[in-house]
Amino acid sequence: MKVKATIxxxxxxxxxTVKAYASVSFDGAFAVHGIKVCENEKGRFVSMPSTSYKDRNGETKYSDTFHPITKEAREALNQSVLNAYDYKLQQMQATEIEIEETQEEAEEAKEYPEPELGM
Known part of the structure; x- marks a missing residue:
């Protein structure tokens, strides 16, 4: 089965704790949305989409609307989502370019200030 994740x-x-939201497709035939990439003190993990409801005591409970059944399917889904997340972070970091003015450029700017345009 081919599992493809998109952040x-x-x-x-x-x-x-929620760091990103993902969608996953399976063999190009089924899609699941609302998968969360979470991170806490124990590390990074994938959380399945869920709905909330109140039980008889008024406590809020959560029920997954989708989840893998086998260990292999869970591992494939988790790995695909976490790989997509890491890739997205790398893309974001690659596009963040910070240009720092060197001391030499700062001194040159003081020596030759831009002319003021007056009318």
């Missing part, structure tokens, strides 16, 4: 959105809340 749909990276979160911008550093304090949140």
């Amino acid at each position: 749909n959105r990276i979160t911008d809340k550093p304090e949140s």
Whole structure:
């Protein structure tokens, strides 16, 4: 089975355990959306999409709307999502270019200021 993951959105809340949202397709025939990439003190993990409901005592409970059944399927899904997440982070870092002005350039800018245009 071919498992292909796509990162749909990276979160911008550093304090949140949810780092990204992903979609996964299986053999190009089925798709699952709302998979979360999470990270806590124990490490990075994949969380399946779920719905919440209140039980008889009024407590909020969660139920996965999708989950792999076999160990092999879970490993393939997790690896695909985490690989896609790592790839997306690398892409983002590659496009973040910071240009620092050298001391020499700063001194040159002081020596030759740009002319003011007056009318």
